[in-house]
Amino acid sequence: MLLKNAFIYTDGSFNSSDLLIINEKQWIVGKNLSSIESKQVIDLTGKYIIPGLVDVHVHLREPGFDYKETILTGSKSAAKGGFTSICAMPNVIPAPDNINSIKMVQDIINKDACINVYQYGCITENRQGKKTTEFSMLKDYVTSFSDDGNPVSSDLVMKEAINKASFNDVLIAAHCEDFSYDDPRMSEYMNIKRDIELIKDMNITCRYHVCHVSSKKSIELIREAKKQGISITCETAPHYLIFTNEDVISENFKMNPPLGDKEDKQALLQAICDGTIDMIATDHAPHTHEDKLSGAMGVIGLETAFSSMYTYLVETGLINLERLVELMAINPATTYRIPGYSDFTVLDTDADYIVKADTFLSKGRNTPFEGMRMKGRIIKTICKGKIVWEFTQ
């Protein structure tokens, strides 16, 4: 496949070039490329080609909750959103806390996924926070470890998890929530603080990542820890960067942690600019309408993530497109050591459209972005050298 005349992201900046995709792992970027063997030549004048987007925080719901989403529908939804790699959270049934259940999910991924889907393994058995899993046995089958949805409350168990993560050189993605505090901001802050202190006390290097950071105090804490040289990374989600608790008009604005106030949002935007936040992840959490009405937490985000961030961060002049590529592709891929394939996303930054949930490929309709005008559209998603999604009028 030969893609001509696009602005291609290479080594941190955009250059007008051609992209020749040779196979699932090899490609060439250069001026005036031509290829006799390439049957497919696509002119992309005025369009941008970026590395495939990576979302490290996605709930695919299968197995166990396939009425909410499946690996098939979730991966299609991700492809439409420009993602070529996603990491599936382990709050499914059976829990991926042993080789058998992980292999079972892997079989579904191999059969149904249209992009690269990586699994999280559980930090603790059945995500109950009591007994850590066999990291050394599971690490070859999963991308990282998380008990997402549940914090690891016990200091002792978390210490053991940090030790195992350090020894096995694997990443822990922590859902931080300290149940002894009612205020969600304090709850998040205190749990992150506990983990940072454990890592400091143990005096070891551990790949420690904080999921969905939502508040000002947490950001200040992470910024300070980074200054002290602690290896810590973090993500936030588009909804925390766009909305505040004053915008909550329906159940489709309810997630855990909840939306913060103006100061929280401002602090998160500042952290996006100064590098404290390493990446943007959607926390795509599909639910049925009935489940949302009965209090299920979470919103979907795969099909709106890029456009929403382009509209609210790049169009507003807060960051440039290069920084957005770092936040949504480069940094998550580096931090999670996502394998390098011929994965690319093609953007039309001039296009605008109105979000309509009934056009989503996800089974979920629980979006807070319904009816909003967005700038920047994904027009092609190329995974392992093949077009897995493209926009048609």
Ligand SMILES: [Zn+2]
């Ligand atoms: Zn979580």
